[in-house]
Amino acid sequence: MPRVHVIATGGTIASRTEHHSIGSVASDSVEELLGVITSGDREAHEDWPEHQVSGEQLFSVNSFRLTFADLRQIALAVEQAVADPEVVGVVITHGTDTIEDTAFFLHCVYTGTVPVVITGAQKPADDPAGDGPGNLREAILAAGHPHMADTGVTISFAGRIHSARATRKHHTLAPEPFTGGTEIATVTHGKLVRQATAAAGPGLPMPPAEIGSVQIPILEAGLGSSAQLARHLVEDSASCGITLDGLVLMGTGAGNAADGFVTVVDLACQHHIPVVLATRTTFGPVVAIYGNGGGVDLVAAGAMLAGSLSPYQARILLALLVCAGFAADQLANRFAEVAG
Numbered sequence: 236m237p238r239v240h241v242i243a244t245g246g247t248i249a250s251r252t253e254h255h256s257i258g259s260v261a262s263d264s265v266e267e268l269l270g271v272i273t274s275g276d277r278e279a280h281e282d283w284p285e286h287q288v289s290g291e292q293l294f295s296v297n298s299f300r301l302t303f304a305d306l307r308q309i310a311l312a313v314e315q316a317v318a319d320p321e322v323v324g325v326v327i328t329h330g331t332d333t334i335e336d337t338a339f340f341l342h343c344v345y346t347g348t349v350p351v352v353i354t355g356a357q358k359p360a361d362d363p364a365g366d367g368p369g370n371l372r373e374a375i376l377a378a379g380h381p382h383m384a385d386t387g388v389t390i391s392f393a394g395r396i397h398s399a400r401a402t403r404k405h406h407t408l409a410p411e412p413f414t415g416g417t418e419i420a421t422v423t424h425g426k427l428v429r430q431a432t433a434a435a436g437p438g439l440p441m442p443p444a445e446i447g448s449v450q451i452p453i454l455e456a457g458l459g460s461s462a463q464l465a466r467h468l469v470e471d472s473a474s475c476g477i478t479l480d481g482l483v484l485m486g487t488g489a490g491n492a493a494d495g496f497v498t499v500v501d502l503a504c505q506h507h508i509p510v511v512l513a514t515r516t517t518f519g520p521v522v523a524i525y526g527n528g529g530g531v532d533l534v535a536a537g538a539m540l541a542g543s544l545s546p547y548q549a550r551i552l553l554a555l556l557v558c559a560g561f562a563a564d565q566l567a568n569r570f571a572e573v574a575g
């Protein structure tokens with residue numbers, strides 16, 4: 236019997252406030268999440284799939300606690316789920332803080348044809364007006380929908396299905412916190428309307444477990460940032476027992492940095508630490524335009540451009556490429572191909 240498989244990882248969709256002193260924490264099980272799906276859904280949603288729904292509890296954490304090792308576990312769980320020929324769609328329930336990280340990680344390594352739809356909630360499970368049940372229903376509907384067959388990894392939230400790449404959480408609390416990327420489809424009144432096709436993922440190799448210890452800090456490099464501190468990080472981290480695997484500079488605008496950061500890039504490259512130049516600006520590509528410490532000088536010193544990737548998605552791409560063991564020039568080429 237065809238089925239949609241739900242992998243639960245925690246997040247606000249599964250969170251409750253048991254004691255106000257400890258705040259809202261992920262606690263509901265996948266069975267509790269799926270308990271909201273009733274036979275009435277079939278009548279209420281025109282596109283509700285005929286399929287069964289199965290569930291698996293992978294983690295029970297709020298997403299700000301996830302690690303690269305956990306993202307690898309999620310990717311492995313997806314691989315395992317889609318290896319079952321009965322699984323026609325996968326849903327991942329996840330905290331919204333880092334959905335865009337997990338979605339992009341999966342986009343980079345997932346090569347399957349079964350749709351993978353990630354969702355969550357902005358209001359916790361114990362909020363009577365919670366958005367979790369509706370978002371979960373829409374994600375299940377989308378994952379099992381024939382029109383989603385070639386969509387890869389997407390984020391479904393508040394009736395909109397976004398591409399994994401370039402989608403960002405742009406509001407801390409709004410009921411529709413995701414924007415950017417490509418809008419692949421909408422779900423309204425239980426009906427899915429397909430609108431666009433997202434670019435296929437790059438098919439990078441699944442990283443080894445060691446990705447859990449990869450160190451790629453994102454360094455603010457704009458107004459008020461200290462290049463001297465950044466220099467210390469590059470020069471002295473080894474003496475503190477930390478191996479820097481890469482750096483993401485979060486510059487300003489189209490990709491520019493405060494005084495002194497060109498020297499930091501130069502130094503990092505001498506230490507064989509790959510550097511990506513990203514921007515604090517939410518949307519638009521990073522482009523080398525300016526001199527005087529701007530993108531032109533940073534690239535000349537050896538920085539790679541993040542393209543249209545956010546600093547967070549650029550860090551994930553760099554981590555995956557570092558783990559794939561590419562030599563410096565191959566890594567730069569592959570990074571540029573994927574970042575665009």
Ligand SMILES: NC(=O)C[C@H](N)C(=O)O
Pocket residue numbers: 245246247248296297298299329330331332333355356357358
């Ligand atoms: N709305 C949410 O899910 C946010 C929560 N802090 C999380 O990422 O787990």
